[in-house]
Amino acid sequence: MFLTAASSVNYKSSSLLKYNKAADDGERSLLETSTGASVDPNHPTPVFVYVLAFFSALGGFLFGYDTGVVSGAMLLLKKEMNLNALWQELLVSSTVGAAAVSALGGGFLNGWLGRRVCILMASFIFSVGGFILSFAPDKVVLLVGRITVGLGIGITSMTVPVYIAEVSPPQLRGQLVTINSLFITGGQFIASVVDGAFSYLSHDSWRYMLGLSVLPATLQFVGFFFLPESPRWLLQKGRDQEAREVLCQIRGDWDVDEEYDTIKTSIEEEKKEAGQGGLVILRILCHAPTRRALVVGCGLQMFQQLSGINTVMYYSATILQMAGIQDDKQAIWLTAATSATNFVFTVVGVWLVERVGRRKLTLGSLLGTGLSLTLLAVGFLLSAQNSPAVTLHPANSLNSSCSLYGSCESCILDPNCGFCYRENSTEVFDSSCVPVNLVSTDHAAWGRCLNQTEVGGGLMWAYNYCPTSYSWIVLIGLILYLAFFAPGMGPMPWTVNSEIYPLWARSTGNAASAGVNWIFNVLVSLTFLHMAEVLSYYGAFFLYTGLVFLALLFVFGCLPETQGLQLEDIEQLFSDQLFSCESSFPSNSRHVHYTRVNGTTYVPSDNDASDVE
Numbered sequence: 001m002f003l004t005a006a007s008s009v010n011y012k013s014s015s016l017l018k019y020n021k022a023a024d025d026g027e028r029s030l031l032e033t034s035t036g037a038s039v040d041p042n043h044p045t046p047v048f049v050y051v052l053a054f055f056s057a058l059g060g061f062l063f064g065y066d067t068g069v070v071s072g073a074m075l076l077l078k079k080e081m082n083l084n085a086l087w088q089e090l091l092v093s094s095t096v097g098a099a100a101v102s103a104l105g106g107g108f109l110n111g112w113l114g115r116r117v118c119i120l121m122a123s124f125i126f127s128v129g130g131f132i133l134s135f136a137p138d139k140v141v142l143l144v145g146r147i148t149v150g151l152g153i154g155i156t157s158m159t160v161p162v163y164i165a166e167v168s169p170p171q172l173r174g175q176l177v178t179i180n181s182l183f184i185t186g187g188q189f190i191a192s193v194v195d196g197a198f199s200y201l202s203h204d205s206w207r208y209m210l211g212l213s214v215l216p217a218t219l220q221f222v223g224f225f226f227l228p229e230s231p232r233w234l235l236q237k238g239r240d241q242e243a244r245e246v247l248c249q250i251r252g253d254w255d256v257d258e259e260y261d262t263i264k265t266s267i268e269e270e271k272k273e274a275g276q277g278g279l280v281i282l283r284i285l286c287h288a289p290t291r292r293a294l295v296v297g298c299g300l301q302m303f304q305q306l307s308g309i310n311t312v313m314y315y316s317a318t319i320l321q322m323a324g325i326q327d328d329k330q331a332i333w334l335t336a337a338t339s340a341t342n343f344v345f346t347v348v349g350v351w352l353v354e355r356v357g358r359r360k361l362t363l364g365s366l367l368g369t370g371l372s373l374t375l376l377a378v379g380f381l382l383s384a385q386n387s388p389a390v391t392l393h394p395a396n397s398l399n400s401s402c403s404l405y406g407s408c409e410s411c412i413l414d415p416n417c418g419f420c421y422r423e424n425s426t427e428v429f430d431s432s433c434v435p436v437n438l439v440s441t442d443h444a445a446w447g448r449c450l451n452q453t454e455v456g457g458g459l460m461w462a463y464n465y466c467p468t469s470y471s472w473i474v475l476i477g478l479i480l481y482l483a484f485f486a487p488g489m490g491p492m493p494w495t496v497n498s499e500i501y502p503l504w505a506r507s508t509g510n511a512a513s514a515g516v517n518w519i520f521n522v523l524v525s526l527t528f529l530h531m532a533e534v535l536s537y538y539g540a541f542f543l544y545t546g547l548v549f550l551a552l553l554f555v556f557g558c559l560p561e562t563q564g565l566q567l568e569d570i571e572q573l574f575s576d577q578l579f580s581c582e583s584s585f586p587s588n589s590r591h592v593h594y595t596r597v598n599g600t601t602y603v604p605s606d607n608d609a610s611d612v613e
C-alpha cells in the first residue's frame with residue numbers, strides 16, 4: 001500500500017523521482033532505490049563489510065589517539081626538553097594545522113588515486129610520524145614528527161568516512177560510518193589511559209606515548225594491502241569489471257546487478273547534469289544542489305567545533321580540579337574518565353543513528369548540548385561571583401602585576417598568575433595572588449607556594465581555577481555535555497558529510513568540510529584562553545551556548561534525513577532552497593520508495609491515485 005507524497009514535495013531535478021511513502025502498516029517492505037534496486041533490510045550483511053569498516057576505522061583511532069595523547073606527553077616533554085609556552089603551543093597546534101592543510105589537499109588525492117591508496121598513504125604517514133616522534137633527539141625533530149602525524153590525520157579524517165559510506169549497504173551505512181567516530185573517541189580514551197599509565201615512568205616515557213601509534217598504523221597498512229577499492233570510485237574511473245567484482249565481494253550472495261546499474265546510471269546522469277571540465281570546487285559552487293550540500297556539510301563541521309567539544313575535553317582536568325581533585329595523578333585518571341564518557345556515549349550514537357535517523361539525533365544532541373553548556377556557564381558564573389578574595393599582598397621581588405588582583409577570579413584569568421591559599425572546611429583564608437613558575441605551572445615562582453613540598457603542607461596552589469563550592473554544578477554540566485554531544489554532534493557531521501555529495505563532488509566536498517572542521521578546531525583552541533581573559537570562563541561558555549542554539553536553527557532549517565537512502569538518491573534532498581526544505585524532507589519514520597522515471601521531470605501531485613504506479 002502506498003501513500004502519496006506531501007504536496008509540498010517538489011523534485012525538479014532531471015533525473016527524477018516518483019516518490020511514494022510506504023504505509024505504516026507494519027509491512028517492513030524492501031527499500032527501493034531510484035532505479036528500483038531493492039535492498040532487503042533483513043538480509044544478513046556479509047562479515048566482509050564489517051572487516052572493511054574495522055580496518056578503515058583504525059584511521060579514526062589514529063586520529064583520536066594522536067590528537068589525544070599529546071596533552072599527557074606534553075607534561076613530561078616540557079620538563080625534559082625545557083619547552084617554553086610557544087614551543088608547547090607549536091607542538092600541539094602544528095598537528096591540527098597540518099591536518100587542516102592535508103584534509104583540504106586530500107580531496108584531490110582521493111579523486112585521483114582512490115580511497116584505498118589514500119588510506120594506505122595515511123597509515124604509512126602515521127607510521128613514519130610515530131617513528132620520528134619516538135626517536136626525536138630535540139624539539140625541532142619533534143615538531144617535524146607532529147606535523148607528519150597531522151598530515152596523516154587530515155587525509156584519514158576525510159577519506160575513511162567516504163570509503164565506509166561507499167562500501168556499506170544503505171540500511172547500515174549510518175551505523176558503520178559512525179563506528180569511525182567511535183574509533184576516534186576510542187583513540188582519545190586509549191590515549192588518556194596510556195598518558196596515565198606512562199606518567200608513572202619517568203625518563204623518556206613520552207617516547208612510548210607518542211610512538212605507540214605505529215602499531216595500529218602498521219596494522220591498517222598491512223590490512224589495506226588486501227582490501228579492495230571502493231566500487232563507486234572504480235566505476236567513476238571506468239574500471240567497470242573490477243567494480244562489479246568488488247560489489248560481489250561486499251554484498252555476498254545479493255544480486256548486485258541493480259546496485260551496479262544504479263551507480264553507473266547515476267554517474268552518467270551526473271556527468272550530464274554537472275558537466276565535466278573545470279575545477280570541482282567551482283562546479284560544486286555553480287550547481288545549486290551540491291552548493292547547498294556543501295553549505296550543510298561545512299556548517300555542521302563548523303558548528304561541531306564551535307560547540308566547544310575540544311575546549312570542554314581539554315578543560316575537563318581543570319573542571320575536575322575545581323571540584324576538589326588536587327592530586328595530579330588523580331586528575332590525569334579523571335581526565336581519562338572524561339574521554340571514557342565521550343567514548344561510551346558515542347556508542348549510544350552508533351545504536352541510535354539507524355533507529356532515529358541523523359536529523360533527529362543531531363537536533364536532540366544540540367538541544368541537550370546547549371542546555372548543558374548553559375549549566376556549565378551558570379556553574380562558572382556562580383563560582384566567579386563567590387570567588388574568594390585575596391587577603392595577603394606580599395611584597396614581591398619580581399615586580400609582577402599579580403599582586404594587583406583583588407580576587408581569585410581575576411587572578412587566575414591572568415595566565416601569569418596563580419592563587420596560593422589555605423582552607424578549612426568552610427572557608428579560604430591566607431590567600432595571595434603570585435606569579436606562576438615559568439617552567440612548571442604546578443607551583444609559584446616565589447613565596448609560600450614556591451615548591452611542591454610546601455604546597456603539600458597545608459598550603460594550596462590553584463592555577464587556572466579557583467576553589468569553589470559550586471564545582472558540582474560544573475561537574476554535572478560537564479557530564480551532561482558529553483552525554484549529549486557524543487551521540488550526535490560528535491559523529492553526525494562526519495557521517496552526514498560522507499553521504500550528501502554526489503560521487504563527482506564527494507572527495508572535494510568532504511575535503512572542504514573536513515578542512516573547515518580542522519580550521520575551526522585550531523581557532524577555538526587558540527582563542528579560548530584569550531576569550532576567557534576578556535569574558536571570564538562563564539562568558540566564554542555562554543558564548544558557546546549561543547552558538548549551539550544558532551546551530552540548532554541551522555540544522556532545523558537545512559539538514560535533510562538521509563537514512564536508508566542509497567547514496568545516488570541523496571542529492572535530490574537538496575533540490576529545494578535551504579531553510580525552506582524542512583517540509584519536503586522525507587520523514588524517516590516511514591519507508592521511502594523511489595521510482596526513477598528516466599529522463600522525465602516528475603512532480604508528485606496531491607492525488608494519491610496518480611502517484612501510485
Ligand SMILES: O[C@H]1[C@H](O)[C@@H](O)[C@H](O)[C@@H](O)[C@H]1O
Nearest residue numbers: 181184185309310342490491
Ligand atoms: O567528532 C570528533 C570527536 O567528537 C572528538 O571527540 C573531537 O575531539 C573531534 O574534534 C571531533 O571531530
